Amino acid sequence: MAQQSDVANQTLAQAGEQALPAERGALDRSKLVSTPGYYRRAWRRLRKDKIAMVALGLAIFILLFSFGAPVVSMLTGHSFDVGDYSKVLAPVGTPGYPFGTDSNGRDILTRLAYGGRVSMMVSCLTVVFALTAGATIGSVAGYYGGLIDSILMRLVDVIISIPGITLLLLISVWWRPGPVGLSVVIAALGWTGVSRLIRGEVLSLKNRDYIDAARVSGASNARIIFRHIFPNVLSIVTVWVSLALPAYILTEATLSYLGFGVRIPVPSWGNMLNEAKDFYATSWTYVFFPGFAIYLASLAFNLLGNGLRDALDPRLNE
Amino acid sequence: MTRYLVRRLLGMIPLLIGISFLVYALLNLVPGSPTDRFQFNPSIKPADRERIKHQMGLDEPWYKRYFVWVEHVAQGDLGTSFTNYSPVSYRLKQALPNTLVLSFSSLIFALVLSIPIGIYGAIHRNSIFDRVSTIISTAFFSVPTIWLGLLLIILFSVKFKEWGMPWLPSGGVRNLRGGSNTWDYIKHLILPVFTLGSVQLAVWMRYIRSSMLDVIRQDYIRTAQAKGLHERTVLMAHAFRNAVLPLVTLVGLTIPELFGGALIVENVFGYPGIGQLTIDSLNTNDYSVAMACVMIFAVLTVLDNLIADILYGAIDPRVRYD
Numbered sequence: 001m002a003q004q005s006d007v008a009n010q011t012l013a014q015a016g017e018q019a020l021p022a023e024r025g026a027l028d029r030s031k032l033v034s035t036p037g038y039y040r041r042a043w044r045r046l047r048k049d050k051i052a053m054v055a056l057g058l059a060i061f062i063l064l065f066s067f068g069a070p071v072v073s074m075l076t077g078h079s080f081d082v083g084d085y086s087k088v089l090a091p092v093g094t095p096g097y098p099f100g101t102d103s104n105g106r107d108i109l110t111r112l113a114y115g116g117r118v119s120m121m122v123s124c125l126t127v128v129f130a131l132t133a134g135a136t137i138g139s140v141a142g143y144y145g146g147l148i149d150s151i152l153m154r155l156v157d158v159i160i161s162i163p164g165i166t167l168l169l170l171i172s173v174w175w176r177p178g179p180v181g182l183s184v185v186i187a188a189l190g191w192t193g194v195s196r197l198i199r200g201e202v203l204s205l206k207n208r209d210y211i212d213a214a215r216v217s218g219a220s221n222a223r224i225i226f227r228h229i230f231p232n233v234l235s236i237v238t239v240w241v242s243l244a245l246p247a248y249i250l251t252e253a254t255l256s257y258l259g260f261g262v263r264i265p266v267p268s269w270g271n272m273l274n275e276a277k278d279f280y281a282t283s284w285t286y287v288f289f290p291g292f293a294i295y296l297a298s299l300a301f302n303l304l305g306n307g308l309r310d311a312l313d314p315r316l317n318e
Numbered sequence: 319m320t321r322y323l324v325r326r327l328l329g330m331i332p333l334l335i336g337i338s339f340l341v342y343a344l345l346n347l348v349p350g351s352p353t354d355r356f357q358f359n360p361s362i363k364p365a366d367r368e369r370i371k372h373q374m375g376l377d378e379p380w381y382k383r384y385f386v387w388v389e390h391v392a393q394g395d396l397g398t399s400f401t402n403y404s405p406v407s408y409r410l411k412q413a414l415p416n417t418l419v420l421s422f423s424s425l426i427f428a429l430v431l432s433i434p435i436g437i438y439g440a441i442h443r444n445s446i447f448d449r450v451s452t453i454i455s456t457a458f459f460s461v462p463t464i465w466l467g468l469l470l471i472i473l474f475s476v477k478f479k480e481w482g483m484p485w486l487p488s489g490g491v492r493n494l495r496g497g498s499n500t501w502d503y504i505k506h507l508i509l510p511v512f513t514l515g516s517v518q519l520a521v522w523m524r525y526i527r528s529s530m531l532d533v534i535r536q537d538y539i540r541t542a543q544a545k546g547l548h549e550r551t552v553l554m555a556h557a558f559r560n561a562v563l564p565l566v567t568l569v570g571l572t573i574p575e576l577f578g579g580a581l582i583v584e585n586v587f588g589y590p591g592i593g594q595l596t597i598d599s600l601n602t603n604d605y606s607v608a609m610a611c612v613m614i615f616a617v618l619t620v621l622d623n624l625i626a627d628i629l630y631g632a633i634d635p636r637v638r639y640d
């Protein structure tokens with residue numbers, strides 16, 4: 001990377017020299033070569049990482065498959081909720097049912113797409129909610145410090161000390177939610193990790209000279225947080241998102257499997273697995289596919305997250 | 319050290335009180351009550367239900383009941399179950415050993431395999447062994463516990479039996495038809511322990527490998543080698559100790575996760591532990607049992623953080639407590 005910017009600087013210098021004789025002091029802007037920015041360079045690094053690119057492709061495929069569920073339904077010619085009772089637990093490769101059928105004679109492939117839509121929606125929304133809450137609380141705690149910091153971080157201590165799954169079960173008993181509600185519930189616990197992460201980063205950033213400079217020139221607290229601190233936290237947040245997404249896919253699946261998550265008429269990968277578990281002795285493919293979908297999605301996002309972490313941390317490469 | 323320990327133990331008290339208050343509030347704000355199971359019983363009239371509620375003290379506001387609960391717990395009385403009226407401590411005594419055996423067997427399984435594999439992989443970097451173990455660790459890292467458990471049941475309990483091979487039981491702690499002995503007990507543990515331990519195995523393997531790679535590049539390792547020490551002495555006495563150091567904290571932080579995982583694994587394998595008890599008590603609004611279960615998890619988590627900190631000091635003499 002250092003080489004590249006050297007080349008760029010050279011070109012810049014050449015451009016300057018050529019422009020000098022004609023018009024002193026004014027650069028010919030058409031000859032300016034811009035050095036690529038931080039994110040462009042990160043993308044270049046990511047593109048060289050084969051595993052991360054395969055993971056990215058897989059992740060995009062899973063997202064398309066899930067959110068394109070109605071299209072999948074059109075292609076297979078089956079709906080996710082109406083079953084054919086003459087074809088219960090059909091094996092893989094039955095004409096018209098490439099992945100077979102479930103215990104109600106419904107097409108597993110179609111249900112995987114619809115289940116994926118719910119699962120991916122829950123995990124994506126959870127990330128959004130947890131990030132909003134965690135970023136706000138973490139940056140407020142880190143930026144203002146003092147009493148606010150102590151109170152908020154003790155709250156984080158309390159929540160972290162309760163094993164997540166039991167608390168999630170508790171809240172889900174209280175409020176049997178739909179997909180959006182479920183993501184609020186998971187996010188109600190998920191914000192703690194990212195808030196600690198952001199608090200730490202803000203703590204180290206807020207005493208830098210450029211923040212003092214901004215404050216001296218009269219920037220408000222809100223402006224400092226959003227314009228000066230936020231862009232610097234963005235890269236760790238990106239990595240957090242890509243690693244939190246697979247974690248939430250697993251959480252949603254677990255809750256729905258235990259019967260505390262998305263409720264049955266709406267398919268999700270977790271409750272499909274729950275329905276399938278009673279038939280493990282008769283049709284192993286029925287159990288295999290929903291779990292495999294969860295596995296693929298979580299694997300793809302985890303590998304992508306690892307790649308992103310390497311790509312966004314230039315110290316590793318330069 | 320003693321002062322540090324006392325301070326930490328005292329610090330646990332407000333934390334546990336905070337947790338218990340939060341959990342009690344959540345549990346009791348749930349619409350529904352332990353008397354709900356009488357709802358469709360024709361011989362119990364609504365007036366009777368109110369009477370039972372009164373006798374159980376459930377007509378009092380929850381915050382008043384919380385203080386009663388705290389008073390009783392402080393005297394060592396965890397209360398009685400709202401569903402079968404047995405003492406909560408009795409139910410815990412039945413379930414807790416199973417969960418502890420399951421979680422700690424998985425912990426040991428993961429540690430015993432991950433440390434040698436990780437270290438061997440780091441020393442013989444990019445060898446076939448290293449590559450295969452890295453791929454396996456990446457593959458297991460994202461496996462959903464439930465799915466892994468179900469697939470193992472399908473393979474080792476269903477298919478192996480079909481194929482006429484020695485098979486493993488699909489659930490429970492022992493053979494209920496009799497003939498139960500130690501081997502039978504272990505046979506029932508194999509699948510759940512593998513299911514619960516494999517994710518940790520994958521994570522720790524990778525962790526030890528990378529921390530060992532960091533350590534063997536350090537100057538003092540080169541010094542030790544230059545002194546002419548045995549390669550094994552260098553690895554075991556100089557490198558290993560420093561490579562395992564961060565693992566102690568990581569293991570400490572993972573134990574709560576292990577208990578959470580035990581809850582899922584117990585559900586998949588029908589293993590009668592605390593996790594299964596938690597789910598049952600939540601489903602029946604059995605407040606006293608649910609409260610005890612969640613608090614046990616919380617106490618184990620908090621204690622475990624403390625133990626991790628102390629162990630860290632015992633291994634790394636640079637850490638001082640004050």
